Amino acid sequence: MNRILYKKSELAHDQLLLTDHRATHILQVLKPAVGDKLRTGEIDGPWSEAEVLKLSPQKVILKIVNLDTPSRPGLDLLLALPRPKVLKRLLPQIAAIGVDHLYLCNAERVEKYYFDTHVLEPGFIHKSLVEGLVQSGDTCLPKVEVVRHLPSFLEKTAFPENRWLLHPSASESLLNKEIAAGRSVLAIGPEGGWREAELAQFEGLGFQPLSLFDRILRSDTACIAALSLAAAKGEACGRA
Amino acid sequence: MNRILYKKSELAHDQLLLTDHRATHILQVLKPAVGDKLRTGEIDGPWSEAEVLKLSPQKVILKIVNLDTPSRPGLDLLLALPRPKVLKRLLPQIAAIGVDHLYLCNAERVEKYYFDTHVLEPGFIHKSLVEGLVQSGDTCLPKVEVVRHLPSFLEKTAFPENRWLLHPSASESLLNKEIAAGRSVLAIGPEGGWREAELAQFEGLGFQPLSLFDRILRSDTACIAALSLAAAKGEACGRA
Structure with a gap:
C-alpha cells in the first residue's frame, strides 16, 4: 500500500479508527510508532497525512490532516x-x-x-x-x-x-x-x-x-x- | 494466432508438415480451403505466406513462400x-x-x-x-x-x-x-x-x-x- 484510503463517512471529526485489513497492513507491514506520519487519502477526496495516535493488536487510530486534492486524470x-x-x-x-x-x-x-x-x-x-x-x-x-x-x-x-x-x-x-x-x-x-x-x-x-x-x-x-x-x-x- | 510460426528445421525444401496444435488451429479456427493463403513466419527468420497444399483431419501441408525479414525491435x-x-x-x-x-x-x-x-x-x-x-x-x-x-x-x-x-x-x-x-x-x-x-x-x-x-x-x-x-x-x- 502506497497510501491508506478511507471513505469520508469513516472519519469522526479528524480521526480515523481502523480495525480491518488496513489496520493489519499498518501493524504488520508499516509498523509505525505512535506519533509517526502515514500517507493517507480520502476516496474521491484529498490526499492526507495521518499521525498515528494509538496502536493496539487489533486497531489503529489515526489523526488526519488534509493536504492537496489531486486533479482528476482527465x-x-x-x-x-x-x-x-x-x-x-x-x-x-x-x-x-x-x-x-x-x-x-x-x-x-x-x-x-x-x-x-x-x-x-x-x-x-x-x-x-x-x-x-x-x-x-x-x-x-x-x-x-x-x-x-x-x-x-x-x-x-x-x-x-x-x-x-x-x-x-x-x-x-x-x-x-x-x-x-x-x-x-x-x-x-x-x-x-x-x-x-x-x-x-x-x-x-x-x-x-x-x-x-x-x-x-x-x-x-x-x-x-x-x-x-x-x-x-x-x-x-x-x-x- | 495472427501468424503461424515454425522453425527453419521443420521445413523440407519449401514445404511444412504440421500435425500439432498449429494444425488443430488451422483446421478448427482458420478453416481454409486447399489453395488458400495463410500468414506464416520462420522463428528468427522471414515472414512468409503459405499456400495450403493438403488438409486432412490430423495434418496440414503448407507450401512456404518467403517474404520480408522483419527488422529487429532495437x-x-x-x-x-x-x-x-x-x-x-x-x-x-x-x-x-x-x-x-x-x-x-x-x-x-x-x-x-x-x-x-x-x-x-x-x-x-x-x-x-x-x-x-x-x-x-x-x-x-x-x-x-x-x-x-x-x-x-x-x-x-x-x-x-x-x-x-x-x-x-x-x-x-x-x-x-x-x-x-x-x-x-x-x-x-x-x-x-x-x-x-x-x-x-x-x-x-x-x-x-x-x-x-x-x-x-x-x-x-x-x-x-x-x-x-x-x-x-x-x-x-x-x-x-
Missing part, C-alpha cells in the same frame, strides 16, 4: 468488455493508471456470458479499483458504467472533445498525435476488433483511429499500453 | 525478476511488444525463491515467448538471459547507447526524452524499487532515470506501459 476509457479473468486483472491496473470514467461496453465480438460474471458486481469492482488506487497513491475512483447496448449509449453520451479509437492499422499513431488541452476519451475494442458498423459509428462521432505501433497486441496488453501512453501525454500537456 | 529489456506468477503472464506480452534481449535479473529486493520456478525453464520460456510472437505477428524471438549476479553482469555487458532506467520519481519523462538513433535498453526494477547501490551502478553506466507519469504502478503494469512507450518511440524514430 481521461475516460471505453473498453469492450473483456473476458472475466482478464477484466479482473485489468481493473486495478486501470485505476492505478487513472481514468475518470470507465465504460465497460458490449460489442458484437463480446461474448454475452462475459456479462454474467461476479467481477461486474459493484462491490467487486469497487474493491478492485481501490486496490489499484492504493497502489498508485491516487484517490480518484473511476466512475464505472456497464453498457449493454453500445449504439444507443454512443448516441446519447456527451464525450470529451479529444476522442480516440485504438486501431492497429491506423496510419496516425497515438504517440505522435497532437492533443488539444481538455479531457480525452480512448476507445479500445474486443479481441478480434470492432465490426465495420461499430467503427463507422465511432468515426461518425469524431473518434479518430490511432495506432500504438506496428504490432497486434492482445487487448489487455493494448489496454495498458495505450492507456498509459494517453495518461503520459495528458500529463505532459498539463492536464493531470 | 530494444533490450533488463527486468528485475518478478514473482513466477507475474513472470508467466509477462513473457508473452514482452514478446508481443518486442525486445531483442530480455535479461531477467536478480536484485536485492528480488526474493531468492523466484529463481526456483519452472517458468524459468528454457522450454517454458520458449513456449511463452512464441505465444506472444504468434499474437503480435512478429518472428523475432527475444534472446533470454537469466542473471543471478547483477553487479558483475552490469560491469561486463556492452549495452546499447540509449540507456534508460524506469524510476517513478525521475524528473525527466520517457515520453519527452529525445532519443538518439540506434538501439536502446530499458531497465525496470523490482516491486519496492532498486536499492541505492544498484541505482548508483546503473547511473555510473549512463542509465538515465526516466519516469512514466506521476503514479506508482505495480512493476508488471509499469513494464508493459514503459516497454510499449519505448517501442512506440523507437518505431517513431525509424528504428523498427
Whole structure:
C-alpha cells in the first residue's frame, strides 16, 4: 500500500479508527510508532497525512490532516468488455493508471456470458479499483458504467472533445498525435476488433483511429499500453 | 494466432508438415480451403505466406513462400525478476511488444525463491515467448538471459547507447526524452524499487532515470506501459 484510503463517512471529526485489513497492513507491514506520519487519502477526496495516535493488536487510530486534492486524470476509457479473468486483472491496473470514467461496453465480438460474471458486481469492482488506487497513491475512483447496448449509449453520451479509437492499422499513431488541452476519451475494442458498423459509428462521432505501433497486441496488453501512453501525454500537456 | 510460426528445421525444401496444435488451429479456427493463403513466419527468420497444399483431419501441408525479414525491435529489456506468477503472464506480452534481449535479473529486493520456478525453464520460456510472437505477428524471438549476479553482469555487458532506467520519481519523462538513433535498453526494477547501490551502478553506466507519469504502478503494469512507450518511440524514430 502506497497510501491508506478511507471513505469520508469513516472519519469522526479528524480521526480515523481502523480495525480491518488496513489496520493489519499498518501493524504488520508499516509498523509505525505512535506519533509517526502515514500517507493517507480520502476516496474521491484529498490526499492526507495521518499521525498515528494509538496502536493496539487489533486497531489503529489515526489523526488526519488534509493536504492537496489531486486533479482528476482527465481521461475516460471505453473498453469492450473483456473476458472475466482478464477484466479482473485489468481493473486495478486501470485505476492505478487513472481514468475518470470507465465504460465497460458490449460489442458484437463480446461474448454475452462475459456479462454474467461476479467481477461486474459493484462491490467487486469497487474493491478492485481501490486496490489499484492504493497502489498508485491516487484517490480518484473511476466512475464505472456497464453498457449493454453500445449504439444507443454512443448516441446519447456527451464525450470529451479529444476522442480516440485504438486501431492497429491506423496510419496516425497515438504517440505522435497532437492533443488539444481538455479531457480525452480512448476507445479500445474486443479481441478480434470492432465490426465495420461499430467503427463507422465511432468515426461518425469524431473518434479518430490511432495506432500504438506496428504490432497486434492482445487487448489487455493494448489496454495498458495505450492507456498509459494517453495518461503520459495528458500529463505532459498539463492536464493531470 | 495472427501468424503461424515454425522453425527453419521443420521445413523440407519449401514445404511444412504440421500435425500439432498449429494444425488443430488451422483446421478448427482458420478453416481454409486447399489453395488458400495463410500468414506464416520462420522463428528468427522471414515472414512468409503459405499456400495450403493438403488438409486432412490430423495434418496440414503448407507450401512456404518467403517474404520480408522483419527488422529487429532495437530494444533490450533488463527486468528485475518478478514473482513466477507475474513472470508467466509477462513473457508473452514482452514478446508481443518486442525486445531483442530480455535479461531477467536478480536484485536485492528480488526474493531468492523466484529463481526456483519452472517458468524459468528454457522450454517454458520458449513456449511463452512464441505465444506472444504468434499474437503480435512478429518472428523475432527475444534472446533470454537469466542473471543471478547483477553487479558483475552490469560491469561486463556492452549495452546499447540509449540507456534508460524506469524510476517513478525521475524528473525527466520517457515520453519527452529525445532519443538518439540506434538501439536502446530499458531497465525496470523490482516491486519496492532498486536499492541505492544498484541505482548508483546503473547511473555510473549512463542509465538515465526516466519516469512514466506521476503514479506508482505495480512493476508488471509499469513494464508493459514503459516497454510499449519505448517501442512506440523507437518505431517513431525509424528504428523498427
